[in-house]
Amino acid sequence: MTENQTVQQKSVRRNRVAAAACFAAALIMAGVVGTQSATAAGAAHNGARPAAVAAPGLGSAHLVQSEDFQKGMTPVGATIELTGRDALSACSGEETMRDLTKGQATAYASVNWTFDNHGMLRESAASAPTGTAADAWEKQLVALVQDCQDEPAGHWHYGAAHTLTVTGGTARWYPAYNGDGGVAGGVAVLRSGTKVAIVEVTGQAGSVEGTATAALNRLSS
Numbered sequence: 347m348t349e350n351q352t353v354q355q356k357s358v359r360r361n362r363v364a365a366a367a368c369f370a371a372a373l374i375m376a377g378v379v380g381t382q383s384a385t386a387a388g389a390a391h392n393g394a395r396p397a398a399v400a401a402p403g404l405g406s407a408h409l410v411q412s413e414d415f416q417k418g419m420t421p422v423g424a425t426i427e428l429t430g431r432d433a434l435s436a437c438s439g440e441e442t443m444r445d446l447t448k449g450q451a452t453a454y455a456s457v458n459w460t461f462d463n464h465g466m467l468r469e470s471a472a473s474a475p476t477g478t479a480a481d482a483w484e485k486q487l488v489a490l491v492q493d494c495q496d497e498p499a500g501h502w503h504y505g506a507a508h509t510l511t512v513t514g515g516t517a518r519w520y521p522a523y524n525g526d527g528g529v530a531g532g533v534a535v536l537r538s539g540t541k542v543a544i545v546e547v548t549g550q551a552g553s554v555e556g557t558a559t560a561a562l563n564r565l566s567s
Contacts, residue, residue, distance in 0.1 A: 430454030
């Protein structure tokens with residue numbers, strides 16, 4: 347693949363992400379607070395906690411909850427899915443956890459939170475059948491993030507990796523920078539046993555490390 351083709355692919359991915367973010371913002375402006383999936387009829391509205399949905403070894407209770415958000419991050423809605431078909435991150439374009447795992451996970455869970463300032467948080471998790479599979483999926487997620495670290499000056503990109511550890515889990519988190527060099531949220535790859543996840547915050551000035559720690563604690567619970 348040529349350098350121009352690589353740049354074009356990344357540009358297409360980000361244009362799709364930007365369009366999705368604009369659509370979400372339009373929904374909030376219109377007073378619509380997240381569309382619930384059939385499996386998540388009890389998901390959060392107006393900052394309430396999403397209803398826990400049972401799944402073998404992995405469910406919505408293992409995802410970020412409303413009480414996990416830092417000061418200044420005011421959630422207004424959440425949509426939960428257990429199919430693995432939500433986009434992974436701004437850098438992955440339309441690739442989903444089901445794509446990455448080739449449908450071999452024993453369970454999937456994802457949540458998309460919207461905030462009152464048009465910011466978003468999305469998290470996608472999968473439960474692997476073996477530790478070997480979890481190792482492979484974690485490496486694939488890290489590779490996806492690293493693909494958007496090395497960008498030309500003036501382009502949106504992820505920064506350097508940082509690591510954190512909690513009881514039962516580890517994570518790598520990366521700040522995100524806009525074209526002007528300002529911090530624009532960030533992303534984290536999480537691992538707890540045979541569970542792996544990726545969580546990304548956009549349009550928020552809060553600590554990426556704090557969000558990643560809360561997500562890792564939930565995944566490890």
